[in-house]
Amino acid sequence: MAEQIQKKLQGEVKKYQKLQKDFSKCMTAGQTLEAQLTENNILKKELDLLDASNKVFKFIVPVLVAKDFEEAKGTVRKHLYYIGGEIKRYETQMKDLEKKAEEHRNVLTKLQQDFQKAQSKPAVKA
Numbered sequence: 001m002a003e004q005i006q007k008k009l010q011g012e013v014k015k016y017q018k019l020q021k022d023f024s025k026c027m028t029a030g031q032t033l034e035a036q037l038t039e040n041n042i043l044k045k046e047l048d049l050l051d052a053s054n055k056v057f058k059f060i061v062p063v064l065v066a067k068d069f070e071e072a073k074g075t076v077r078k079h080l081y082y083i084g085g086e087i088k089r090y091e092t093q094m095k096d097l098e099k100k101a102e103e104h105r106n107v108l109t110k111l112q113q114d115f116q117k118a119q120s121k122p123a124v125k126a
């Protein structure tokens with residue numbers, strides 16, 4: 001009996017560790033998106049200070065390429081919209097992973113208790 005519980009416990013621990021890895025990946029991706037959001041907000045503020053008579057360039061390694069002003073503003077708006085949506089998606093994913101992790105913690109706690117009870121019972125000989 002204790003062996004069965006121990007095997008099930010080990011399986012649940014592996015699932016929980018995978019959830020933690022997924023959560024970590026999600027958090028890293030969210031942090032990257034937050035950095036991109038900050039960069040694009042700064043760029044938008046800078047573009048808002050300009051008018052259509054100003055020249056705008058895009059840095060494409062190792063060259064600066066002229067861009068149409070309105071096209072540049074539109075591109076930044078699209079990036080902000082996309083990044084905002086991705087951030088919301090990752091936040092939702094992180095909440096779901098947190099909920100699953102909590103459920104796994106409860107299962108693990110129960111299995112640990114069952115395992116301890118099974119170990120403390122004397123072995124019945126047939």
